[in-house]
Amino acid sequence: MLVSPDKVATMTFDWGSIKWFVTPTLVPGAGSTLGEVIVNPGKGHARHNHPGAEEIIYVVSGEAEQMVGDGEPFQIKEGDTVHIPAGAYHSTFNRTWRPLRLIVTYTPGGEEKALEGAPDYRCHEAGTVAEWQQV
Numbered sequence: 267m268l269v270s271p272d273k274v275a276t277m278t279f280d281w282g283s284i285k286w287f288v289t290p291t292l293v294p295g296a297g298s299t300l301g302e303v304i305v306n307p308g309k310g311h312a313r314h315n316h317p318g319a320e321e322i323i324y325v326v327s328g329e330a331e332q333m334v335g336d337g338e339p340f341q342i343k344e345g346d347t348v349h350i351p352a353g354a355y356h357s358t359f360n361r362t363w364r365p366l367r368l369i370v371t372y373t374p375g376g377e378e379k380a381l382e383g384a385p386d387y388r389c390h391e392a393g394t395v396a397e398w399q400q401v
Contacts, residue, residue: 267293271302278396280386281309282365290375299375305330305366310359319377321350321370323358328366331359 269287277284286292286301305311305328313333323332325346332348333339334356342348342358350356360366372378381387390396 269293273392275392276390276396277381278388278390279311279384281311282306283396284381286378289378297374299372299378301370301378303368303370305358305360305368307360307363307365311357313355313357315353315355316372316377317353319372319374320352321372323348323350324369326367326369328360328364329362330366331361333357
């Protein structure tokens with residue numbers, strides 16, 4: 267099954283955006299979730315966890331400060347991969363001037379639904395472009 271970026275909705279938050287290409291909801295029978303995440307310059311997401319799913323982060327471009335568990339924050343950059351065990355608290359913060367592009371997976375899939383409860387969550391229908399404003 268081919269999934270094109272213009273055929274799926276875009277989730278936006280104060281810190282960036284996500285396009286989920288494979289989820290158990292979008293692709294019948296899918297057991298995992300895969301998507302592209304953009305973390306805007308100077309932004310990041312709060313420390314959180316996914317009790318029922320492990321997460322893998324692959325850095326396509328950019329740099330960020332990553333935290334996993336109770337360990338010290340560490341730098342991630344293009345080509346790096348981070349494994350986050352199920353239940354481990356983690357956060358990602360882009361302290362640079364460039365956007366951070368990530369490919370993210372959840373196993374098992376479905377964990378992405380929790381993001382819809384975030385207070386800054388907005389959903390833009392497939393084929394529309396989310397506009398960003400500097401505040």
